[in-house]
């Protein structure tokens with residue numbers, strides 16, 4: 168291990184050690200950046216050397232192939248710089264934890280993020296995936312995002328310039344890197360926000376595995392697009408249940424008993440390939456029964472197309 172100017176570099180790091188699924192092979196090096204300033208330096212350095220890289224946050228929405236990645240990974244997570252408040256707006260570093268931000272805003276009497284209580288990952292990852300729950304999404308709270316292209320050029324964009332959609336941000340998909348975010352919130356009593364937070368956490372505890380102990384990445388498939396303009400998205404979990412996937416296993420991976428859209432990799436010697444095969448079987452069951460092609464919500468890294 169060597170200390171890089173831009174973060175701590177771990178040569179040949181196994182991505183299983185850096186993702187909540189806890190499977191996945193090595194990358195060339197993982198540069199662990201504790202804040203956006205370090206991330207900027209790391210990216211500029213890699214760009215100057217013409218090296219290929221991928222940016223990650225806390226790894227809570229990733230499935231990395233067992234063969235790993237033939238490139239450097241720049242991780243931006245575990246941020247410690249507290250958010251900065253200005254009136255009802257808050258500025259926060261991409262490395263800061265989303266759930267920690269929710270708790271911080273609640274204590275500060277700022278409403279708008281209770282939906283995200285208990286969602287793991289970073290603020291950067293939340294923006295890149297337009298994180299959401301209970302019908303709300305982070306895009307609706309954003310005043311602006313400061314980001315950087317793959318060559319290290321920084322600029323600031325408003326939400327309408329970021330191409331937000333259901334669990335997506337086109338700018339991030341095109342390689343734009345989130346550095347800092349300003350959120351527009353509204354005043355509310357800390358007691359009300361504490362109650363909302365407790366309710367959201369209890370809802371999650373009853374339905375989801377505890378990702379700190381159980382290897383998983385939340386919902387594996389995206390919810391299904393509505394069939395009419397007036398309709399709402401339909402839970403992929405419902406289609407999976409109807410297709411009879413409960414109890415299915417594949418090697419070290421299995422379907423979580425309380426949620427048919429969550430795969431956990433807690434069997435003996437779990438592999439990313441087990442998760443991938445199980446996911447394929449689940450999608451095929453839904454397609455057979457309903458003619459619907461489920462799309463992964465989890466980001467797949469290092470898999471050859473079609474494998």
Ligand SMILES: Cc1cc2nc3c(=O)[nH]c(=O)nc-3n(C[C@H](O)[C@H](O)[C@H](O)COP(=O)(O)OP(=O)(O)OC[C@H]3O[C@@H](n4cnc5c(N)ncnc54)[C@H](O)[C@@H]3O)c2cc1C
Pocket residue numbers: 187221222223224225226227228229243261286287288289290291292293294295296297298299300334339343344345346375376377378383384385386466
């Ligand atoms: C138990 C559990 C429950 C979950 N519940 C929900 C839920 O209710 N709703 C929901 O939406 N998600 C949920 N998730 C999924 C996940 O927590 C979110 O998608 C989270 O926002 C991912 O953030 P991350 O920092 O872990 O990103 P990673 O998993 O590290 O990365 C995800 C993607 O974001 C990109 N990215 C990360 N940081 C940056 C950055 N700074 N700039 C540009 N791109 C970046 C990566 O390149 C990658 O494409 C859940 C996951 C678990 C394990």
